[in-house]
Amino acid sequence: MPDQNYQQNHFNRLKIALESHHKKVVEDFQLRHSRTLKKAKQHGLTLASTAILAGSILSSSSGSLHTTNPHSSVQQIANLNQFIDHLNTLLKDSMNEQENNVVAQALSQKFGLDLAANLDGHHLNEIYGYIGAEQHLYRWQGDTLSLHNLQRAGIAPRQGAFGDFDNTDQEKYYVAVQLQELPDWNAHWSTLKPWYRYRKVFVYNPDNQKGVVAVIGDAGPAKFTGKTFGGSPEVMQYLNRVDGSQKGKVVILFIKDDENKIALGPVKVSDLNLALNN
Amino acid sequence: MKYFYEEITEIHEIPELIKSSTDNADEQEQLLEIVRSTIHHKVLDLIFRELDVVQQQEFLEYIETADNQSSVIDKLKEWISDVEQKILLKVKQAEQEIIEAIKEENQM
DSSP: OOOHHHHHHHHHHHHHHHHHHHHHHHHHHHHHTHHHHHHHHHTTOHHHHHHHHHHHHHHHHHTGGGOOOHHHHHHHHHHHHHHHHHHHHHOOSSOOHHHHHHHHHHHHHHHTOOEESEETTEEOSOSEEEEEEOOBOOOSTTOOGGGSSSGGGOBOSSOOTTOSOSSHHHHHTEEEEOGGGSTTHHHHHHHHHHHHTTOEEEEEETTTTEEEEEEEEEEOOOGGGTOSEEEOHHHHHHHTOOOGGGOOEEEEEEEOOTTOOOOSEEEOOOHHHHHHHO | OOOGGGGTOOOOHHHHHHHHHOOOHHHHHHHHHHHHHHHHHHHHHHHHHHSOHHHHHHHHHHHHHOSSHHHHHHHHHHHSTTHHHHHHHHHHHHHHHHHHHHHHHHHO
16 A cells, blocks of 8 residues: 555646646647637637636646746746736626636635635625625624724624624624525525524625635625625725725635634735745 | 536546545545646637637637537537537547556656
């Protein structure tokens, strides 16, 4: 029976061999069809070229842990940054499942998280939309605004949809999503509500590429507001998002974190660390 | 993400080879993802070679707006004769190339 080191070395060598083959195929493809791909981009055909680019990045960066070539790492960072820039052209209202998955893959890669638009069969109606500013929420009985930071945001008159928070960070970094608009909410709210209660999500501002880990802490905003999400004062401050006429959009994706190891709050990304860790 | 070629064919031999290379499910998935992307590029290359410039752009537009991947194949049938057979053959060829790469690595 081969020992663990042998197996790991074998896996690494096999991965490098497959990546090398993949790289050649992708380069041949891009060289041969550069005019077509360039033209597609000029016409704003985002998905196909993005998916192609994603394919190249996914496998090229996944090998960087075992590469010792610094030029290769720099190239991977450049590729990923280029892709993230390109991602902004993909984001639009009412994206389909495939587009959602491309976005989730790209942001997973960028931030080193395991993100998904669809988790355990659950998905939000939209992963991209306007975010409005929410007030603080009472965390538990006896809580007062004076015990929160950013007090100018005020505090809502009632607790959030899930009642007491489990800890202070959950209220600090919470978002509101339109649970009431889910197609099966009215029929299955009793089973959906526990699943969404303080579910970890990743909130991403494509304009400044800042991301924060938060929980779903409330239901809302109402559809007539034209907004899709709400953010706690701390979430909005970190993402540099504001309400009103200056409001902007964010991406919200579920985080796969079965072992509950991912801390709530801002996600700092070092491009160098990213390349070395992927 | 499911690639449109996977609507009509699946690879069998490579997943088995990968499973024999590592017991770790995450590692298997990583390797398989590289393989799927490689084949995807090979199939796209085939399609682009069969289409003229206008059709290529139409094809990319179609992929962008298609509700499901099976309709992409239907659309390709309008332009390319025996496209399913051609894709099957290309996938098979791509799979063999990858198997060779794996076998070379296993012999090292």
